[in-house]
Amino acid sequence: MKLSTIRMTFVTAMTLAVIAVAGCETKAASERNAQQRWQKTLEQAKLNYAQQYLEQGRYGQAEAILEPMASDGNDLRVGALLNEIEHRRSQYASALESSDH
Numbered sequence: 397m398k399l400s401t402i403r404m405t406f407v408t409a410m411t412l413a414v415i416a417v418a419g420c421e422t423k424a425a426s427e428r429n430a431q432q433r434w435q436k437t438l439e440q441a442k443l444n445y446a447q448q449y450l451e452q453g454r455y456g457q458a459e460a461i462l463e464p465m466a467s468d469g470n471d472l473r474v475g476a477l478l479n480e481i482e483h484r485r486s487q488y489a490s491a492l493e494s495s496d497h
Contacts, residue, residue, distance in 0.1 A: 439471065446477055455481045 442461050449458035459481055465474045 439465065443471075443473055443477070450477060450481060450484070453484075455485055 442465060446458040446461040449455070449461070458477065462474050462478050462481075465471065466478060468474075
């Protein structure tokens, strides 16, 4: 076998290996991106439900959705909604207290 044939075979094998690895990386990146998009969609849906519960005065249900999300600390909207729940609860308690007198 000539040296040029061996080189050509080696270059071809290496090229195929690089293509295979790049293809695997592309697939893995695509799967990661799909997973991240799904997580963002799920988080947005949870925030929407929590907001609806808050507007309906169903604070416990809103809090049940938000508390697990708060442990991540990634989304400021979660903290803002939890603060709003606390604020509305204190307003409600004040209103009850003043109506008792």
